[in-house]
Amino acid sequence: MAKGLLGNDEAFARFGRRIGWSLAKDMEKTILPNIELLKSYGVPMERIIKFIYTFPRSLMVKPENFMKFVEKAEEMGADRKSQMFIYSVRSVSQMSCKTLELKLQTLRQFGFSESDIRATFQKSPYVFSSSVDRLKRTKDFLLATGKYDMSCIAKNHTALLYSIEQRYMPRCKTLQVLESRNLLEKWPSLNMLSRMSDDKFFLKFVYPYLSELNNLYPTVSSMGGVNEDTKVS
Template identity: 20%
Template sequence: MLSAARRRLFPLPVRYIAAAFSTSAASAAADPTVFYLESTCALSPAAAARAADSIRLVSPDSTAQADAVLDLLRRYGFSDADISATVRKFPFVLVSNPTKTLQPKLDFFASVGISAPLLPKLVSLSPIVLHRSIQDHLAPLFESLRKVLGSNARVVTALRQMPFVVRCSPKNTPNLVLSALRDVHGVPLGDVSRLVAIQPGVLLQRPDRLAEIVQAVKNFGMEPGHPMFVHMFAILSKMKTPTLESKIALYQSLGFDKDIVTLMMRRYPPAMAISGEKIKESTGFLVGKAGLSLEDIARYPMILKRSLESHSRRCAVLALLRKEGKPQGNHQVPVVLGATMVRFLKVYVQPHEIEIPDVVRAFNGEIPFEGFGVLQQPQQLGKTSL
């Protein structure tokens, strides 16, 4: 039986497996570049073999230069994982001149406010930036980004959200987007800056895609300059048209009239970014158990984003206050569910925790919410319901 088990686990004779490992080790030892990449840069054998095709570390001088490169990166906050990712993607960094080629780029990033942990993240994602010209690429890119965003601090914030923006063409991409949004679509410059700060990935959008998104936002009744235009644009820029259409169809399938969906999005654009499953679950709870109407949800669409656990606990607290005859128990359910945590605790829990200790238990989820009374059924909303 033991022999059969060994055959299943090791279909090849053990001596062949051992030979394979010894061959791999011998191969690494025979190739100093592969050995260096594995032992010093923590690359896998396969990754080290691929990297060794583009660089050779065959002399003491070459390994000393590679060591100097690694020391330089570590001084700028690169972890071992950052170094491994950088070398795996761009092995040529190890044979770059650390003083003349690499350090000026790292110093430039530091001069515009980019330091660890953002700097290693940017470089490990796009190591080629260490070989870009400061004069022809990096400086013009950051100047373009500053023109759109207004300051180095906002550029850093944008890169923290979307580090791949550093790959943008400095002479074309940011300026083309700025020109298209401002001059073609009439988006105020201040709104363009806010938009890029919220969603830096917009800098990589094609002109036809920008036009498509602008039109989709307008279809929700938000023209450029509308207070919610930027927020809706940022959300729709991450959604493909079929996804947007299916989300609208989902709301309609739950009973929301299309015009009411439009009104909901104008009030609270993030409602379009909620997953379909959460929309169904939240609507089911709010209507079926909390007794709200679709009209209530349309008036306070932000409650769709809250977790069911939060809704259940707040409703349990509200039910207790109603039972005890407290005035706060008569507050509208959507208002209670939409309140900030600080306000909810201040108004509905803390004033009653001594007289009605169960409000604390309800808030902690120890008392389940069973409903307020007669359940309301979903109703179709018409254009004039609100």
């Protein structure tokens, strides 16, 4: 049954190597019932298969516990039809109720409304996989630039996922130098600052002013982006 689910013997072997054969043998006790539950919620099989290969152990929990995670995710606003639904379930499964409540309280302290929190969970459940300390440090850094406020961060919640050291610090230092020399017409939006690729940022804000920046900005190859669990830690 498990081989049929994954497509063929080769796919099953690859999966077994991915999670360890001792665990793969227990598929019918954990993964298969959990897959059936997701299917009953309308999650397409191709999406489930992709998820299994990426995060196989996320489905290797007792079905009764997995049911609780699914129900909690939906209670928090996860949309069954969304591609992020299964990742919302995973995010919930990684936390105790106490930890989840602490993160909710942290976002409320940031000034997030209940609708902001719901939208964040629906669209960017990875935010809830970040530690409270990481969320606070990133929020404080962005506010300290003086260019963004909490309403801006609430509208661009994925900005909380990016690295301060690898993404924000070099970019903000570059922009500050350009601004001090009247070479910057206006600061980029938070969405642009956080999500623009390193190549595009370099071409737009660095390359035209190389002589002015004096190698302030690191090489593109040394830049980093979202901490992906992909995205989270």
